[in-house]
Amino acid sequence: MLAQHAGAARWSYNYALGRKVAAHEAFTTARDALLDGIPEPTPEQVAAAAAAARGQVGRMPSSIDNLKAWRAERGDDRAAVEGVSPWWHTVSSYAISSGMRDADAAFHAWFDFRAGRRAGRAVGYPRFKRKGRSRDSFTLYHDVKRPTIRVVDARHVLLPRIGTVRLHSNLRRLIRLQGRDELQVRSVTVSRQGGRWYASILIAHPAPAVKPTRRQTAAGTIGVDLGVKTAATLSDGTVVPNPRWGSAAHERLTKAQRAYARTRRGSANRVRAARRVAKVQAQMAEQRTSWIHQVTTRLATGWATIAIEDLNVAGMTRTARGTLEQPGRRVRQKAGLNRAILDVGFGEFRRQLTYKSSWYGAELVVVDRWLPSSRTCSACGWHNPDLTLADRTYRCGQCGLAIDRDLNAAINIAAAAAQTTDPSREGRPTLARTKPARTPRDGSEPDTRDERDPEASYRVPDEPGPATAGPGEDAGRPPPNRWRPPQPSDRLASHTPEPALAS
Template identity: 55%
Template sequence: MAQVETLRAYRFALDPTSAQLADLNRHAGAARWAFNYALGVKVAAHRRWRAQVDALVAAGVPEAQARKSVKVPVPGSQAIKKELNALKGDSRIDPELPDGFHGPHRPCPWWHEVSTYAFQSAFIDADRAWGNWLDSLTGRRAGGPVGYPRFKRKGRARDSFRLHHDVKRPTIRLDGYRRLLLPRLGSIRIHDSGKRLARLIAKGHAVIQSVTISRGGNRWYASVLAKVTQEIPDKPTRAQAERGTVGVDWGISHLATLSQPLDPADPGSIHVANPRHLDQWTRQLAKAQRALSRTERGSKRRVKAARKVGAIQHRIAQRRASTVHLLTKKLATRFAAVAVEDLNVRGMSTSARGTVEQPGRRVRQKAGLNRAILDAAPGELRRQLTYKTSWYGSNLAVLDRWHPSSKTCSSCGSAKPKLTLSERVFHCPTCGLAIDRDHNAAINIARHAVPLVEGDVNARRSPTPTASGQAGRAARQKREGPPPGGSPRRE
C-alpha cells in the first residue's frame, strides 16, 4: 500500500428551495455571460489581427510574412477580469448619484448578486476553450480536430458554474451529512448522504478544492472536487492474482464478452447483458419530442415540453452511467489485469450519408447502428477502466486496433482470411475449434494486449496523425490563422 494524493469528485443530487433554485439559475446565467464576454474579447482581438494581415496581403506582402509581422495580443483571464472590474462599477442604488450613473448602464449591473468565482471560473474556461482550439490547430493536441470556440446560447448550453474557495478558510463544506454549504447560496439540502466525504475531511484525509454545480434534466447536481489522501495498492491482491488477466470484447448484442466468467460460480457470466437503455425509452422520448416540435418558439408550453424531453434524456444517461460504473468496478476489483481493444469510436459511428455526388448506402440502418454503438458507451468504458484499475491495484492492457482478434483462432493461432459479421460462431478450418465469435476475440485480447505504462494512455488512445489529417489541419491554419499573440495565456 502507498499513500497517494489524488483528486476525486463526489457527486450529490441537490434539493434546493424555490429561492435557492432562483439563485442557482442566476449563477449559471452569470457564468454563461462571463464566458461569452471573455470569448468575445478574444474573438475581437483575433478579428483585428485577421484584418491587419489581410491589409498587408492586399498591399503585396506575402501572407506568411504578414502573419509573422502582425502582433495583436489576446487577453487572458487575468486581463479580462481586471478590465471587467474597472467597467462593472457598483450596481447598488446611491441616492446621491444621478439616474444616469446607476447600474443599467454598466455591462453587468447584477454582478454583486452572484459569487465572484462564477465569473473567474468562466474566464478560465474561455481560456481553456481558446487554448484547445489553438493546440488542435497547431498539432499539439492529440485526437480529433477542435473547432473554433463558440458562444454559449441560453437554452442550448448546459447550465453550470464552478465555485472555488480558500482551503485554509473554507467556505465550501458539508453542513452535517445531508446539507452542503456554498458561498452566496447558503446551505442546500442534498438527496444523498455525504457521510463518506465528511468522515474523510474529519480525519484530515480530504480537502475540498472546488464545487461544480450543473443541471441535468430537471435536477441540479453538485460535484465536489476534493484532494484525497488514499491508500493505493502497489500490486494486485491474492484473489486478483488468482483470476489473472481478463479480456473484454465490447459489443452491441452483449455489452461485453469476457475471456473468463465474471463470477467463477456462474459460467454464463462471460456475457454481460446490454440493457439498451435508449431502446427502452424510445417511445416515450419520440412522443415527447413530437410534442416539443408542435409548440411555438418562445412560449411557456415549449419550455415545459423541452423540460420533459430533457428529463427523459437525463434519465437514460443516468442509467447508462450506472451500468458502465458497475461493470468497470467489478472488472477492476476482480482481476489482476483488464485487457481491452483500442477502438476508434468516432470512425465506428460515422454517418453513412455521403455527399450529393456520392450518396451513401443503407443510411437508415447505419444510423440505427450508430445509436446502438453510442448507447453502449465504449469510450466511457475505456475511460473508467483507465483510472479504476490504478485505484484497485490492477493493470490496464490495450490491444492494437488493427490486430485481427475476431479472425484469429484462440486455440491454434491461425487466422481466417475472411469472417463476415453474420458468422456468430467461429469455426477454425485448421484445428476444428468451434467457439462463440466474441468469446474467441476476448481470449485473443487477453493474450495479445500490451500493458499500459504510466503517461502512455493518451498516446495509445489516439492514433498517429495521418497525412490527410495533417493536411486538413494545415488548411484550417491557413484559412483561420493562429490566434494573435500566440498562446491565449500571454497578455
C-alpha cells in the same frame, strides 16, 4: 441561488467572449488588409502578415486581462454606480472568473482543433451562451487562504455565498478521506441537466496503495470484448447483454421532440415541452451511466487484471455519409451501428474501468488496437482471413475449434494481456502488432480490430491455460453464463461506493 450563479457565469462568459471575438476580428481584418494586393500568397507571406497584424492589434485578451477590464467597468448598485454588471457583489466572484476561464478554454479548443493539435470531434468557433439554450454551469474554486468549500457531512456540501446544499447522493467516500486528513477540495462545478442540479467535486488526495484481494488474485486475468450485439463478452464465457434501454428511451425521446415541434414559439406549452425533452435526455444519460457503473464495478472488484481492447470510439462512431465526391456506403446501417455503440458508451466504460481499477487494486491492460483478436484462433493461433462481421461463430481451419466469435476475441485479449504483464513470458513468440497499410475506401471502419496486414502472424501462449479451449471442445462447452445485475447478497457489490461525484 444556483440559477443566479449560473446566470452570472453565463454573463461573464459572454462578456469575455465578446472581448476575445472583437480582438480576433480586428486581427483577421488587419491580416487580410496586409494580404490584399497578393493574389495567391505563399504560406510564408501569410505567416508574415499574421505576425505583422498581431503587432498592430495586440494579443488576444486572456481571462486575466478580461477580469481587469471588467473590474474597471463593472459598476456597483450598492453605491448607485452604473456599469456593465452592477449586481456582481450578489454572487461569488468565482462564478464570474469561471465564466471567463471557460471563454479562454473555448477559444483554445478551437485554436488547437484548427491547428490539428486536438483529437476527437470537430470544434466550432466559440458561440455566445443563451439563457435556456446553453447548459447552465459554474465552477467555484477552493480558496487556499480561506477555505470556503467544505464537505459538511455525507449529505451536505458548503459552497461559498450559496451556503449549505443538501445532496441526493452520498459522500461517504469523501468523508472517509477527510477524516484521514487526505482530502483537498480543488473546485466544485455545479451544473443543471434535465431540471436537476449536479455538483462535481474535484479533489486532490494521495493515491492510496491498494492491493487486490485474495479472491481477485485467484481469479487472475479476465479479457473483455466489447461489442454491439452483446455489450461485453468475458473470456470466462460470461455474456453481458446489451441493455437496449437506448431504443425504448429513444422512442420516448422522439415522441417528446415531436410534441415540442408542434408547439408554438414563445408559448407556455413550448417551455413545458422543452422541459420534457430535456428530462428524457437526462434520464437516458443516467440509465446508461448506472448500467456501466454496475458492469465496471463488477469487473474491477472481481479480477486482478482486466484486459480490454483499445477501441477507436471516435472512428467507430464516425458518420458513414462520406463526401459529395465520394458518397459513403451503407449509410443507414452504419447509422444504426453508431447509435448502438453510443448507447453502450465505450468511452465511458473505459474511463470508469480506469479509475475503478486503481480503487480496487486491479490492473487495467489496454491491448493494442491492431491486435487481430477476432480473426485469430484462441486455441492454436491460426488466423482466418475471410472472417466477416456477419460470422457469429469462429471456425478454425487448422484445429477445428468452433467457438462464439466474441468469446474467441475475449480469450485472445486476455492472452495478450497476460503476455504483456508477465515478465516470465519474455522470449516467447510475441504478438504481431501491425498497423493496417490502408484505410477503408469509404472512410468507415466496419470492424477496426480486423483491419490489419494479412501477413501478420499471431500466437497465443503455448501452454494450455484455463483461457484456452482445445479442438472440438465447443460442443461440450456449457452455455455461457447469463449476466445478472449485482445482488444485495453480493459481498463485493454491496460495499460498492456508487460515485456520488459523477456528474
